[in-house]
Amino acid sequence: MLTNKKIGFIGGGAMAEALMRGMLNAGLVVPSQLTVSDLTAKRLDYLHSTFGVSTTTDSQEIAKQSDILFLTVKPQVIGSVIDTIAPVVGKTTVLVSVAAGVTIATFQGKMPGVPIIRVMPNTPVAVGEGMSAMALGKYATSAVSEPVAQVFASVGQVVTVSEEAMDAVTGLSGSGPAYAFVLIDALTDAGVRVGFSRQTAVLLAAQTLLGAAKMVLETGQHPAQLRDMVTSPGGTAITGVHVLEQNGVRAALIDAVVAATNRSREMGRR
CATH class of the missing domain: 1.10.3730.10 (ProC C-terminal domain-like)
Known part of the structure; x- marks a missing residue:
């Protein structure tokens, strides 16, 4: 389901690295499908040399071109990221956020009509044994969410829950x-x-x-x-x-x- 899809990551930290490694190891994608942006050139150099993925410092460019866009940044900076990419994210782009505590409504208010998926993964995704819970926004149909579930299944187990349950997911897994x-x-x-x-x-x-x-x-x-x-x-x-x-x-x-x-x-x- 990920064949020929362009997948972008805004934020090149440990979570992005784990997801890229999982997808590539599982054969879900090839490196040419993946692009990552980060503020740190050294980090981008590492990701490029390790996985062969494309890199950039332009988050708007990634937002424009991605079929699936992962926001793998800290909750403290998610607001500025949303403001930066909101004008260029198309309604065919699936937006996936792993920012704890940031609601689907926060994204939907700035990007109406865009499919939003909120995910709470835990740190064992780094070793392929993570537990991730997905909450689906209004426009995130099963056809939209299944490829995203595949990504998180490549680094462990994944379940779909209501957004109201996300705090409990945070407390448990x-x-x-x-x-x-x-x-x-x-x-x-x-x-x-x-x-x-x-x-x-x-x-x-x-x-x-x-x-x-x-x-x-x-x-x-x-x-x-x-x-x-x-x-x-x-x-x-x-x-x-x-x-x-x-x-x-x-x-x-x-x-x-x-x-x-x-x-x-x-x-x-x-």
Whole structure:
């Protein structure tokens, strides 16, 4: 579905790099289809030498020529980017924003009739294991959104949600890698405490969480069912789970997601 489509990126940071790498590795596009703009010449040189993509410092030129235009810039500068490209974006261009907290209405107000898709990806897109949620604007039909979903599927999993759910997405999967890193760090410290080197403890902790997550995704079983497979009567695992429950780990994770969701809502009202 991306054959012969011109795809542009305004902002050449880590997210743009991850998406370009994913598309190219998956064979969805060839380098000649991709153009990226950035304010930093060194960054553009890197992207050109790494992927063979075209580069420019002219965001209006990219906006004019792109069939799909990704806005991969920080939320702090999205306003000026919108003002710059709004006069030249055609109604056949699909505009995709990954700027957290910036609503579809913000774009639609400046670019009426343009298909807008808002996406919240998380940082593991950098290693091809991201989780992305898409919210579709009024003019973003399934025919318009499917190629965009393909792009994000090349760097992990993707779901479509209502825009009202985007703050909850931010609280769960958007912020979720931070929770996972805390867990890995804590398990690593525990491994050191019981006698492992830190290098070995990190490997044991990280691979264990990776394997557990993969079992959930690939078996389709409820996490509680998989937990029951590990927790034999009177054994070590159920003893450890008991301690986690005594210390409120489950409640703390729920509270963390709720707090992050509420914070996302607060930031969106600014």
